[in-house]
Amino acid sequence: KKLKVLGVAGSLRKGSYNKALLRAALEESPEDVELEVFDLEGIPPYNQDLDNDMPAKVKEFKSKIKAADAILIATPEYNYSVPGVLKNAIDWASRPPGDNSWDDKPVAIMSASIGMLAGARAQYHLRQTFVYINMHPVNRPEIMVPFAADKVDANGRVTDEKTRRKIKELLESLASWTRRLKR
Ligand code: FNR
Numbered sequence: 282k283k284l285k286v287l288g289v290a291g292s293l294r295k296g297s298y299n300k301a302l303l304r305a306a307l308e309e310s311p312e313d314v315e316l317e318v319f320d321l322e323g324i325p326p327y328n329q330d331l332d333n334d335m336p337a338k339v340k341e342f343k344s345k346i347k348a349a350d351a352i353l354i355a356t357p358e359y360n361y362s363v364p365g366v367l368k369n370a371i372d373w374a375s376r377p378p379g380d381n382s383w384d385d386k387p388v389a390i391m392s393a394s395i396g397m398l399a400g401a402r403a404q405y406h407l408r409q410t411f412v413y414i415n416m417h418p419v420n421r422p423e424i425m426v427p428f429a430a431d432k433v434d435a436n437g438r439v440t441d442e443k444t445r446r447k448i449k450e451l452l453e454s455l456a457s458w459t460r461r462l463k464r
Contacts, residue, residue, distance in 0.1 A: 284456055286310075287349035288318040291356030291367030291403075296437060298393035298429035299355040302448065305439040306353060306391075309449040314456050316353065319345055321370050332377040339373045346374055346382040351459040352416070353452070355391040358403035363410070375414050383414040387462055389455040391424040391448065393433075399425035419458045422450050 288303045303318050310316050323338045335343070346352065356367050374382040390407055392400025404425065411418050424447050426432060432441035439445055 283313055283315045284350045284459055285348060286314055286316045286351045286353050286452075286455065287345050288316055288353045288355065289321065289367070289370070290318070291321075291354065291364045293320075293322050293366055297357070298395075298426070298433050299357055299391070301429075301433045301437045301439050302355040302391045302393055302424075302426065302444075303353070304437060305445050305448050306355075306452060309445055309452060311449070311453050311456055314452055316452075317345070317349075321366055324366075324370050324373065327369050327372045327376075329376075335373070335376075342370065343374050343380075343382040346386070349386070350463070351387040351389070351455050352383070353389050353391070353455065354407065355393070356400065356403055356407065358392060358394055358398075358400035361402045362406045363403050367407075368410070371410060371414065381414055383416050385462075386416050387419065387455060387459045388416045389419040389451050389458075391426070391451065393426040393429035395428065395430050397427050399427035399429075401425050417458070417462060419451070419454050421454060422447055424448060424451050 290300045394400045
């Protein structure tokens with residue numbers, strides 16, 4: 282049976298390099314993986330008053346997460362941390378108490394940056410959050426794409442072969458990690 286993986290980008294912009302990583306992941310998916318990408322556009326700022334009356338888009342997000350065997354996140358680093366857009370979506374889906382959609386899910390992270398450190402700091406902040414929401418991150422390979430502007434063309438395609446190969450490896454690693462956890 283194919284593994285269902287839900288891809289989420291931590292950037293809303295059309296020309297996002299991180300969205301480009303997810304598009305490359307769609308193209309490089311191994312046979313046994315069915316990847317679907319969810320766009321965070323339209324998820325409002327988190328408000329605890331709505332925990333028992335969540336917006337439709339959040340409900341949809343939560344049910345997609347629950348239906349997935351594993352999660353793939355591609356995120357930029359904003360000011361040395363996780364972009365608010367992504368953290369906000371993580372917070373919504375972790376609620377209400379007793380209905381944390383992320384619970385027990387395997388997850389893999391990628392990050393792309395125009396800079397040299399390639400989002401490494403955001404990745405480690407994200408891993409800290411995974412502890413509380415009880416997600417199980419893949420450790421290797423670590424995919425941090427520096428100088429992303431040189432590796433994505435005008436159509437938003439990742440042209441760098443080494444990056445594409447790494448993405449494929451990450452998906453293979455996520456798939457075998459997920460099957461291991463399911464045993
Ligand atoms: C950035 N950028 C950035 N890059 C980085 O490597 N470390 C950082 O801390 C930050 N901080 C930061 C803050 C804010 C508010 C913005 C808008 C940008 C640059 C970032 O790498 C670049 O904008 C990427 O193109 C963002 O990813 P997407 O949108 O292309 O996926």
